[in-house]
Amino acid sequence: MDKEKALSNLGEEELVHKGNAYLKKGNLQLATLHFSVALAKNPKSAPACTGIGQVLLAKGEFSKARDAFAKGLEHDENYRPALLGMAMAYRKQGDPEAAVVHLEKARAAGPDDIEVLTEMAVTYDALGQELLAEPLYTRVIELKPHKASGYNNLGFNYLLQGRYSEAIATFSKAMSLETPSIMMRNNLAAAYVLNGQDENALRLFEKTVGKASAYNNIGYIHMTQGNWDLAEKAFIQALELNPTYYARAQDNLDRLYRYRMSMRSGE
The missing domain is CATH 1.25.40.10 (Tetratricopeptide repeat domain)
Structure with missing residues (x-):
């Protein structure tokens, strides 16, 4: 009172x-x-x-x-x-x-409001309209060229578009502008996996979550892409590094096997 x-x-x-x-x-x-x-x-x-x-x-x-x-x-x-x-x-x-x-x-009330531009781009990404989102992220970068978040957002948009090499370059630019956050490192690592550069991804993931978890993350990304053999290999490596503690890798490996079984039964 x-x-x-x-x-x-x-x-x-x-x-x-x-x-x-x-x-x-x-x-x-x-x-x-x-x-x-x-x-x-x-x-x-x-x-x-x-x-x-x-x-x-x-x-x-x-x-x-x-x-x-x-x-x-x-x-x-x-x-x-x-x-x-x-x-x-x-x-x-x-x-x-x-x-x-x-x-x-x-946006009509403030065409270059960075918060509005960013939210509109994020919303277009949520709608699956990544090509509409891209120029909005680019405009944010033009307005704030030294702000890492703009590059990080654009990099994620490139990931959604399947433009993995461009995503890697853009995430790397974001990390050069400020002390990289865990999110930035993980985004870049995911881009490396999707671009077929697992070793680069492993080094980044390892810095934030440890080696066993790094292999699990790599395996999970491969699994979402249908890369079954690569996913299996990564999950097994995670278990070999930490068989007692790292139950998540075993869960993912079991899930992978169930996916394969269901796909074969549907053939």
Whole structure:
């Protein structure tokens, strides 16, 4: 109560600004408090409604998040953060078509908004429209050429298109721009496997998950591609390295054998 009383002395704009700062840090409780006080001051505040929506989105409460974003859009139908939030909620609920509708409105309001461009590209990827996503990722890179995430996203798009050599080059560029995260290393490793360069993949996976798990990851990727012999070889290598602990490789190997049996019975 004392905190709310102290916050009541702040203006709406400052409350929203502080709420967004707490949201960025992952402190959802304080973010909610600041947005709620802002709404008490101005029930028609699109930024405050959007802030509440972002908190709910972070909690995985997608339907409630959409309700909050919708309230923000009632007060400002072109408020870009609310349109973006609504699109993200729809995509996370498995409705990318509805997400695109809101993203088109958001892009009309801000053609070079990097967050909107990225979310639109991710949504097109989810729809299986990788060729529509590619130029959006490319535009993000043009706007922020020194940001690794743009190259990482484009590299993943190349993976979806089956352009593995280009994916390798693009992931490598991302890793040259900042200290590589585990996700970056794993993305590049997956591209190497898909491009038939298992040894390069092994070195990368090994740095993040250890050698036994590295072989298991390689085997799993081969299995998803129908490369049964290569998958079997990798799973067996994982088990030889760690037969007692590494049960996951055995599970994958058993699954591989079941796949083969089902395919033969269907011939």
